[in-house]
Amino acid sequence: MQASAVAGGGGASTVAIALFLAFVGATLVITWWAARRTRTTKDFYAAGGNITGFQNGLAIAGDFMSAASFLGASALVFSFGFDGLIYAVGGLCGWPLVLFLLAERLKNLGKYTFADAVSLRLAAVPIRCLAACGSLVAVVLYLIGQMVGAGKLVEVLFGLDYAIAVCGVGALMMFYVCFGGMIATTWVQIIKAALLLTGATIVAICVVIQTGWSFEGVFATAVAHHPNGLAALSPGGMLHDPISVISLGTALMFGTAGLPHILMRFFTVPDAREARRSVFYASAFIGYFYALTFIIGFGTIALVAGRAEFLDAQGNLRGGTNMAAIHLAQAAGGELLLGFMSAVCFATILAVVSGLTLSGASAISHDLYSSVLKRGAGEAQVVAISRYSAIGLGIVSIWLALLFEEQNVAYMVLLAFTVGASVNFPLLFLVMYWRGLTTTGALIGGILGLTTAVGCILLGPTVWVEVLDNERPIFPYKYPAIFAMAASFAGSILGSLFDRSARATRERAAFTDQYIRSQTGVGSEGASGH
Template identity: 55%
Template sequence: MKTTHTRLSALFVALLTSTLAGSVFAAGADMGQTTQQPTNWVAISMFGAFVVFTLFITKWAASRTKSAADFYTAGGGITGFQNGLAIAGDYMSAASFLGISAAVYANGYDGLIYSVGFLVGWPVITFLMAERLRNLGRFTFADVAAYRFQQKPIRVFSASGTLVVVLFYLIAQMVGAGQLIKLLFGLEYWIAVVIVGVLMMVYVLFGGMTATTWVQIIKAGLLLAGASFMAFMVLAQFHFSPEALFAKAIEIKTNLALADTKIIAEAATKGVTPEALAATKGVSIMGPGGFVKDPISAISFGMALMFGTAGLPHILMRFFTVPSAKEARKSVFWATTWIGYFYILTFIIGFGAIVLVSTNPEFKTAAGQLLGGNNMAAVHLAKAVGGNIFLGFISAVAFATILAVVAGLTLSGASAVSHDLYSTVVKAGKASSVDELRVSRITTAVLGVIAVILGILFEKQNVAFMVSLAFAIAASANFPVLFMSVLWKGCTTRGATIGGFIGLITAVGLTLISKSVWVDVFHYSDAIFPYTSPAIFSMTAGFIGIWLFSVLDNSPRAAVDKAGYEAQRVRSETGIGAAGASGH
């Protein structure tokens, strides 16, 4: 088995190397027609070293991955501190590093809505979920939701919810990675996305959760160090005064607004001087309302970010990698510490990019747009404060960030198909560990192909916004089912399944007819659904559906579901019997 892994790993590395080499030379010939940068060999060397290093981790992990428990949960042998760093690594994704800094770069203060929203979801997990999840679950959050319910219907729903969330989340990571490699290597965007897809499949197919966890831990440490250095260098130019940084950013935004012909035209229609309107545009980056313009969108967006955290399958899966509920709580404590610190840094990085990147023609196209789009603001800032060597470091870390998150996402999607659908529904719990692993690896390959296709389709989207849509779906489908099944005695199989599907279908449907997809992807002139996020409607629909169909359920199965609540409560709060059921 180890020989097979080694040969396949070598084959993938060879394929990747030939693809990179061929693509770099092909891109070099076409450089005149594109806005891609010349190939940066210093950055690429550091980038390549990081990829090779993580592939060695994958090879080491492959030798330790002998069972389904090893593949999905690293055998339950990760400590609370390690898992906290790995969770932080999962959370500090392309959306957090590239997307939030890009949102702050474009909208100023309003970009913080992501940071605050992402962060405040953690108390929900800490006090309501972490310990219960570890005591009730085995591999996936469906194990928790299905503890006292009929297995097949609830697992079909759970797998559906997981796959939809994973796909939306994957889009954001693939877009971020594609733009990053396009910028760094001077490649075509689609080639960059394909390379990410290939590498991601290598990590998951061979290393499973052990490799994914260790790549996350290493990457989280490097990302925290790199972001700290960037924020330090930005603040050092303003004598460590955030106020001076913000004042300079306002001045620059005002000057940029004055150079915008649309501002001059708008000033004429309003009967004010261009200078007065430009000053308003500059100052507005320090006030709310530029990004989320109406109260319903603001509340809905906040709900999605806050409650979606507790419904993300790849985050929930991490609680099964630790040996006990105590370590699960410790994981959340450490994760919250690192994530909170990191989000403060992204705010400084975003404003630093306004000051140091938006005024530098080196980072602009001939049309005055940022090279690689706004998602690349943090990467350009790395070069502005640390030159090519630091650009290489940040690019390698940002790519590893994306790669490790994509691997974790793919792992949770693969486990939903192999563990929840194949093993429990199709084989009625009688599938062997070998068969389950085989199905999981096939699913990984399929998800990789789908992720590449979707990454190419959504090329122009802000990655943080794409992730917010995944959060909205997780908050509307997975979170209500998890919450009600664990905390409400009256919840039944029928209520959880129908209500969960109502939340899922409503969230996906409203997302498809919102501006982000209906206008930006399908290119219709006007969106049917007028709000930024569907969560306030779809999450409410999910909860009401679960309650209504549980109350109306008079089937014999409903009595069994309700009778099992006390045993579930004892197990979830004390952990009695958890060790045996978890397979660790």
């Protein structure tokens, strides 16, 4: 296997390494520039609130278009045909909901993290702890997925050892976050989003050219090359029962609305108006990107599947199915495009892990340290704690990435979506839309959602059978999102209805002020200057 570690011979690696070094060089300059502009907590967490809607749209799209969604979605289409596309459609359809129901209210209520918004009228200490838990679990699961992907990618592309690759990625991401905060993280994300959109467009155009200059041609060639023929374009390859389809679809849609590193981006713009515009730009970019995924995914079947140069000695795809899109770049555009796409994918992972680390560090420093453990801590102290948290998270994620080397990347990311959909989203939605929600109810619902999600995953087919080698799963479904989400909503609603405490009465009474603030922006962070 060692011999096949380098993707396409020396030439390709030279292009990839040169482009990759250029990207790292550029991001280090940005970090240096950003470090000089990062003085206050607002600079560190929210880039000073000075990002425009368009820039933020690109950055959100960058956060969302992770290597898992580019490599992972094309790998799923490569392996399972049509069913892989549900990731593309589900990932996008969460965005309109974020805009219609959450974005502007979130911007008007919060300061740096979504925990700010949910703890406004509820008891700050327990609710922040809950929100920080939900954030950290989602962030760490997502981080593992990305780090494992990064390690594998570097192993295959540059022939570096997996452990060295993971440590390198971890070191760079700690550097960006520690010194450049949100300003560096945002600009790294913007550059990467532009590169990824360009790269995916070129690959898609090359695929269309090679398959006869038509959209139809891509699919016709894919069907001709796929062992199952027309079945590749029909549902049923990956998902076999209705509950799995619906549960996966739900996790994708509502998980988007509960990912802390994406929710945090709404605080980098000056007002609700720019927050709305950023979702529009983001969904346009993401929609365009996922539409390209249709072509790229089926392009891998048309141009990569079955070709001897992309197979290893056992007849499997070299580097695993996650490398399908990378092989496609070579098949469709030669060594130059292969080098370019390899560098872009690596840049993508670097940018996404930085965003995740910043979000996790904010949960620790802003939600736990300065609002729970040591209230009234000075700005310099809080920023210092954020930096230590970023280093700590970096080390933990390197360790976990080494531990979970063999885990399926797309599945780890899906678990992060499941936690987002069953802890963060119900909390955020109910606190904004339901006067009756109380602290007790929110805690019961959040804990129930989190334990149901984690419990069903542990007792389900993936862990209980595949990892722990038991004969049959205790919980029969692979995707627990609908059950965990239902448990979370039911717990929150029942817990609140039966809450007769004096605190609950105060919390319900405080809804009107919160509602008016969320609608008008009066009293929101950064609004008083106008």
